[in-house]
Amino acid sequence: METIKNYIQDNKDRFLDELFGLIRIPSISSIEAHKPDMVRCAEYWKQLILQAGADKCEIMPTGGNSVVYAEKIIDPSLKTVMIYGHYDVMPVDPIDLWKSQPFEPEIRDGKIWARGADDDKGQAFMHAKAFEYMVKTNQLPCNVKFMLEGEEEIGSPSLYKFCEDNKELLKADIILVSDTGMIAEDVPSITTGLRGLGYVEVKVTGPCRDLHSGLYGGAVANPINILCQMISKLADENNHVTVPDFYKEVVVVSQEERELMAQAPFDEENYKKELDIVELHGEKGYSTIERVGIRPCLDVCGIWGGYTGEGAKTVIPSTAHAKISFRLVPDQDFEVITERFCKYFESLAPKSVKVEVTPLHGGYAYVSPIDMPAYIAADKAYEKTYGKRPVPTRSGGSIPIIAGFERILGIKSILMGFGLGTDAIHSPNENYPLHQFFKGIETIPSFYEEFAKM
Amino acid sequence: METIKNYIQDNKDRFLDELFGLIRIPSISSIEAHKPDMVRCAEYWKQLILQAGADKCEIMPTGGNSVVYAEKIIDPSLKTVMIYGHYDVMPVDPIDLWKSQPFEPEIRDGKIWARGADDDKGQAFMHAKAFEYMVKTNQLPCNVKFMLEGEEEIGSPSLYKFCEDNKELLKADIILVSDTGMIAEDVPSITTGLRGLGYVEVKVTGPCRDLHSGLYGGAVANPINILCQMISKLADENNHVTVPDFYKEVVVVSQEERELMAQAPFDEENYKKELDIVELHGEKGYSTIERVGIRPCLDVCGIWGGYTGEGAKTVIPSTAHAKISFRLVPDQDFEVITERFCKYFESLAPKSVKVEVTPLHGGYAYVSPIDMPAYIAADKAYEKTYGKRPVPTRSGGSIPIIAGFERILGIKSILMGFGLGTDAIHSPNENYPLHQFFKGIETIPSFYEEFAKM
Numbered sequence: 001m002e003t004i005k006n007y008i009q010d011n012k013d014r015f016l017d018e019l020f021g022l023i024r025i026p027s028i029s030s031i032e033a034h035k036p037d038m039v040r041c042a043e044y045w046k047q048l049i050l051q052a053g054a055d056k057c058e059i060m061p062t063g064g065n066s067v068v069y070a071e072k073i074i075d076p077s078l079k080t081v082m083i084y085g086h087y088d089v090m091p092v093d094p095i096d097l098w099k100s101q102p103f104e105p106e107i108r109d110g111k112i113w114a115r116g117a118d119d120d121k122g123q124a125f126m127h128a129k130a131f132e133y134m135v136k137t138n139q140l141p142c143n144v145k146f147m148l149e150g151e152e153e154i155g156s157p158s159l160y161k162f163c164e165d166n167k168e169l170l171k172a173d174i175i176l177v178s179d180t181g182m183i184a185e186d187v188p189s190i191t192t193g194l195r196g197l198g199y200v201e202v203k204v205t206g207p208c209r210d211l212h213s214g215l216y217g218g219a220v221a222n223p224i225n226i227l228c229q230m231i232s233k234l235a236d237e238n239n240h241v242t243v244p245d246f247y248k249e250v251v252v253v254s255q256e257e258r259e260l261m262a263q264a265p266f267d268e269e270n271y272k273k274e275l276d277i278v279e280l281h282g283e284k285g286y287s288t289i290e291r292v293g294i295r296p297c298l299d300v301c302g303i304w305g306g307y308t309g310e311g312a313k314t315v316i317p318s319t320a321h322a323k324i325s326f327r328l329v330p331d332q333d334f335e336v337i338t339e340r341f342c343k344y345f346e347s348l349a350p351k352s353v354k355v356e357v358t359p360l361h362g363g364y365a366y367v368s369p370i371d372m373p374a375y376i377a378a379d380k381a382y383e384k385t386y387g388k389r390p391v392p393t394r395s396g397g398s399i400p401i402i403a404g405f406e407r408i409l410g411i412k413s414i415l416m417g418f419g420l421g422t423d424a425i426h427s428p429n430e431n432y433p434l435h436q437f438f439k440g441i442e443t444i445p446s447f448y449e450e451f452a453k454m
Numbered sequence: 455m456e457t458i459k460n461y462i463q464d465n466k467d468r469f470l471d472e473l474f475g476l477i478r479i480p481s482i483s484s485i486e487a488h489k490p491d492m493v494r495c496a497e498y499w500k501q502l503i504l505q506a507g508a509d510k511c512e513i514m515p516t517g518g519n520s521v522v523y524a525e526k527i528i529d530p531s532l533k534t535v536m537i538y539g540h541y542d543v544m545p546v547d548p549i550d551l552w553k554s555q556p557f558e559p560e561i562r563d564g565k566i567w568a569r570g571a572d573d574d575k576g577q578a579f580m581h582a583k584a585f586e587y588m589v590k591t592n593q594l595p596c597n598v599k600f601m602l603e604g605e606e607e608i609g610s611p612s613l614y615k616f617c618e619d620n621k622e623l624l625k626a627d628i629i630l631v632s633d634t635g636m637i638a639e640d641v642p643s644i645t646t647g648l649r650g651l652g653y654v655e656v657k658v659t660g661p662c663r664d665l666h667s668g669l670y671g672g673a674v675a676n677p678i679n680i681l682c683q684m685i686s687k688l689a690d691e692n693n694h695v696t697v698p699d700f701y702k703e704v705v706v707v708s709q710e711e712r713e714l715m716a717q718a719p720f721d722e723e724n725y726k727k728e729l730d731i732v733e734l735h736g737e738k739g740y741s742t743i744e745r746v747g748i749r750p751c752l753d754v755c756g757i758w759g760g761y762t763g764e765g766a767k768t769v770i771p772s773t774a775h776a777k778i779s780f781r782l783v784p785d786q787d788f789e790v791i792t793e794r795f796c797k798y799f800e801s802l803a804p805k806s807v808k809v810e811v812t813p814l815h816g817g818y819a820y821v822s823p824i825d826m827p828a829y830i831a832a833d834k835a836y837e838k839t840y841g842k843r844p845v846p847t848r849s850g851g852s853i854p855i856i857a858g859f860e861r862i863l864g865i866k867s868i869l870m871g872f873g874l875g876t877d878a879i880h881s882p883n884e885n886y887p888l889h890q891f892f893k894g895i896e897t898i899p900s901f902y903e904e905f906a907k908m
Contacts, residue, residue: 030765091767097663154765181669195668199766208730210548210881214649214851215635217781218751219742221735224776225689225754231679232686276662281675281806288673297672300679301769306756307777311484311608312653312814313545314779314852315755315880322678323761325768327671352735360766397668398768426769427664 004442007133012438016112018048019105019125019437022087023114026103029065029088029154038065038150041087045148046070052128053135054146060166062158065150069169072135073143079452080143082172083131084405084413085124085179086152089116090426097428111431118432119425123178123418124148126437130444139445141452145172149401152179155199155361156401163408174374174451175405178440180395180417185435187265188382190375191415193293193394194402196328196365198338199301202345204230204320205354210306211316221352223320224305230348230355231322234298238284241298241326243344246337251330253294261289264391274422292396296337298326323360327396334362334400363400366413373454374414381416381446385439416440416447458896461587466892470566472502473579473891474559476541477568483519483542483608492519492604495541499602500524506582507589508600514620516612519604523623526589527597533906534597536626537585538859538867539578539633540606543570544880551882564888571886573879577632577872578602580891584898593899595906599626603855606633609653609815610855617862628828628905629859632894634849634871639889641719642836644829645869647747647848648856650782650819652792653755656799658684658774659808664760665770675806677774678759684802684809685776688752692738695752695780697798700791705784707748715743718845728876746850750791752780777814781850788816788854817854820867827908828868835870835900839893870894870901 008015027041028034042065046057049070057070065088073080092102092115100106105114112122127146134140147170149159163170180191206223207216236242253261266289272280282291291297305320307313326341328334342357349355368375370392382390395415402413418440424430462469481495482488496519500511503524511524519542527534546556546569554560559568566576581600588594601624603613617624634645660677661670690696707715720743726734736745745751759774761767780795782788796811803809822829824846836844849869856867872894878884 030763030767032764091761091763093761093763094664153767197668197768199768201766206731209551209878209883211729212851212880213753213755213779214651214781215746215849215875217753217779217850218745218749219734219736219850220729220731221733222753224757225685225752228682228685228754228757231682235679275665275674277660277674277806279675279805280673281804282673291672292669295672298679299667299671299676299768299770300682300760301667301767302760302762302771303678303682303774304758304762306754307545307547308756308758308775309484309545309547310486312655312777312779313484313607313755313880314651314653314753316753317756320757321762323766325667325671325766327668350735351733352731395669396671396673397666421669424663426666426767429663 002137004133004445008438008441015129019122022121022125023105023116024103027088027150028091029151030091038088042066042068042150045087048128049146052132062162064158067159067162068146068148070146071144072140074140075143078142080145080172081448081451082145082147082170082175083127084175084177085127085148086120086150087148088150088153089119089121090153094428099429110435111433112437113429113431115430117430118419118423119430120152120179122432122437123440126178126440127444129441134445134448141448152399152401155363156404157361159401160404160408163404167409170409172411175411175413176447177402177413177415178417179399180397180415181419181421181423182417183265183391183393185420188386188388188390189393190378190390191395191417192368192370192392194366195396195398196332196334196363196403197398197400198326198328198334198341198362199360200324200338200341201358201360202322202324203356204349205318206352207316207318210318213314213316216316220316221350222316223353224317226350226353227305227320227322230345231300233348239282241296243341245340246296249331249333250296258290261293262287264289264393293394294329296326296328296332298324301325327398328365330365330367332365334364338362363398364403366403366406368412368414372412374412374451377447377450377454378414378416380450381443384446385443456591458587458899462892462895469583473576476575476579477559477570478557480557481542481604482545483605484545492542496520496522496604499541502582503600506586516616518612521613521616522600522602524600525598526594528594532596534599534626535902535905536599536601536624536629537581538629538631539581539602540574540604541602542604542607543573543575544607548882553883561888565885566888566891567883567885569884571884572873572877573884574606574633576886576891577894580632580872580894581898583895588899588902595902606853606855609817610858611815613855614858614862617858621863624863626865629865629867630901631856631867631869632871633853634851634869635873635875635877636871637719637845637847639874642840642842642844643847644832644844645849645871646822646824646846648820649850649852650786650788650817650857651852651854652780652782652788652795652816653814654778654792654795655812655814656776656778657810658803659772660806661770661772664772667768667770670770674770675804676770677807678771680804680807681759681774681776684799685754687802693736695750697795699794700750703785703787704750712744715747716741718743718847747848748783750780750782750786752778755779781852782819784819784821786819788818792816817852818857820857820860822866822868826866828866828905831901831904831908832868832870834904835897838900839897
């Protein structure tokens with residue numbers, strides 16, 4: 001019987017060719033001009049999955065970008081694993097910081113460099129190839145479905161309704177996802193928790209037109225100064241978020257669990273060195289792992305206003321803007337938190353300005369228990385490939401639709417991610433180590449094998 | 455003898471044609487790509503002044519944009535008036551707020567709409583035409599020099615040295631400038647004070663690359679949040695600037711002078727209505743006129759960082775930036791204040807970020823006494839044209855080189871501005887009422903007449 005290791009060895013060049021074709025399509029979901037690329041990318045995935053051995057694959061319309069759905073049902077009485085992934089990617093700016101073109105993948109230093117190399121083209125593609133291996137070698141032990149969306153990076157606005165409308169079609173025993181990371185190349189881990197997310201855009205308006213800062217400076221509220229003051233009031237001196245009741249529903253993690261978390265390998269000096277910072281910064285009373293794993297936070301993701309070009313233009317602008325996100329933990333409801341934020345933010349504005357807050361998207365946090373069968377199967381799969389058991393970890397990131405799957409379809413997800421902290425997802429110079437890519441393809445069939453047995 | 459009124463009537467179409475040609479050259483000094491336009495604009499001015507009747511006109515090189523220098527010496531024993539103006543203009547963004555193209559002047563509602571229509575092409579051009587009238591009708595009562603620079607909007611970086619190098623050439627009894635405004639169409643005024651200016655750019659750097667705000671949010675200092683906190687600490691709850699010793703050298707204006715200032719016509723309700731604001735905002739304990747006239751202030755003129763495009767990208771950016779200006783009053787030294795600002799701003803940064811402050815330019819404040827001969831001559835000129843005496847006012851704006859002229863050349867300036875508060879200089883839809891334009895040309899010859907007599 002051909003092993004997965006041999007299969008990878010014999011086909012690795014073709015795998016990379018196929019993945020590079022996928023990466024070359026600039027499927028940026030947040031930019032309207034890339035709509036045609038979304039269509040091309042879905043078509044590309046359809047061909048990939050059909051060639052890998054699916055019985056059927058359809059590009060199913062939604063209110064937004066289409067969902068690529070595929071299945072191979074070998075025996076309806078057997079278990080069904082549904083692969084979830086996304087074919088959309090993040091924008092690439094600031095483009096001038098990239099060392100190679102974001103949509104022209106290059107291999108350097110044993111890594112694939114490109115937007116989507118990890119998130120989530122590289123990782124989702126591993127599943128297509130693991131599936132291909134099992135089909136071609138007649139080792140598929142259960143039914144398989146694929147559901148790939150094109151709107152994950154903008155909060156999956158259409159996928160919730162898609163799930164509501166297709167509950168029967170999407171029936172499965174577990175949803176398998178590779179869209180997260182592991183602690184280090186030699187420290188496998190499984191993400192057991194994801195933070196939720198709220199995201200708003202705020203606009204502060206002062207005078208109805210840009211003003212000469214000399215003639216009016218000192219007499220009229222400057223919307224940039226005011227916006228800065230308002231943002232500065234969103235956290236106190238201990239870096240607690242000051243939005244009233246922001247922490248009200250936060251599930252308090254037991255001292256015991258916090259002690260377990262503290263045993264996870266974490267090298268603070270290395271972490272700081274890698275980011276080139278001399279001091280960490282976060283909520284008082286919590287460790288770095290806790291700050292990103294079990295505590296919510298608030299970040300300004302973007303700010304703009306006034307003159308931002310070359311040189312020295314003096315002006316009091318009419319408006320100032322910011323994009324603000326909050327990462328949430330169980331049991332914070334993003335809609336409730338967003339509402340509390342809006343109310344509080346508006347209350348911070350002096351009468352001399354007008355404020356508008358526009359919620360852009362959001363999602364719930366998710367937790368997967370480590371005693372569910374799929375977790376145990378994943379645990380064994382990693383152990384087989386890596387020679388050691390994976391560490392259960394809570395990620396600071398958000399995949400809001402994962403909580404949605406549980407609420408709408410009643411299906412838990414298992415997050416077998418192979419990314420690394422250095423992959424720079426969402427940033428310039430995103431990359432994905434070849435080692436992780438091939439190790440992922442190697443590990444996935446073992447999950448199927450173990451899970452089918454349970 | 456032909457009167458100035460008749461001369462304007464007979465030549466108004468030509469005046470506007472010539473001015474529009476000047477305006478069509480997009481001479482934006484702060485943007486490198488417009489260098490060729492600066493050259494074209496200087497050439498255009500040279501032709502204008504020679505045609506108006508100057509004996510000679512030279513485009514004199516400096517370290518930056520050239521100075522257009524011209525003179526007509528009718529008798530060395532007579533007084534000499536030197537006209538100062540600038541041929542450079544401000545940038546035009548945000549371009550989408552303009553109702554017509556900024557460099558294609560249009561006349562609508564009795565106003566010229568274009569960048570530079572007032573500041574300073576329209577106002578400087580009035581002097582060329584008043585001069586032309588006096589030469590053509592043999593009524594010039596004194597010597598005239600013109601000095602037009604191309605870097606006023608970026609702080610006149612080359613003109614200081616130009617003055618140092620050409621003290622003999624630039625000898626004059628008074629410098630006459632139209633680059634300010636008057637209180638209202640029917641309330642003539644002369645600006646007797648100008649604020650000084652400091653301008654810096656600040657950069658806050660957190661992690662060495664943009665980070666995923668989920669994976670790192672809560673654990674790493676976000677440079678935007680930090681920048682906002684730092685900016686918010688630049689003023690206290692009474693809108694006093696908190697930079698240590700910021701007010702130390704501020705000349706305290708007497709109660710008597712404040713009472714006189716309070717008599718200047720000022721309609722607060724109209725001021726608020728025109729700006730579409732419900733409440734004014736400024737330093738506690740001072741009126742609006744005082745806030746812009748005799749008190750210094752601090753404004754953020756621009757801010758940027760992170761994702762500022764369409765939609766919702768979650769990111770912790772590596773850097774955040776702002777441009778900050780301070781308006782200064784006598785006897786604040788902009789270099790000293792800039793140094794105090796830099797020191798204080800750097801002290802506000804937590805260890806989790808790096809801060810860079812780059813001074814971009816600055817200038818001193820200026821005061822002209824109302825008992826000097828040129829003021830009295832200007833007073834009489836306005837009275838003749840407007841039928842009422844002008845009000846002496848202190849402007850909040852800055853023309854740093856005016857203080858430079860006094861320090862380097864030992865020559866006072868008289869600020870006969872004809873702009874109005876609604877001219878939107880430095881903003882989209884800059885405009886200059888035709889009435890003010892022609893009234894300015896009408897008033898200037900009377901100044902010469904009165905000044906020559908003294």
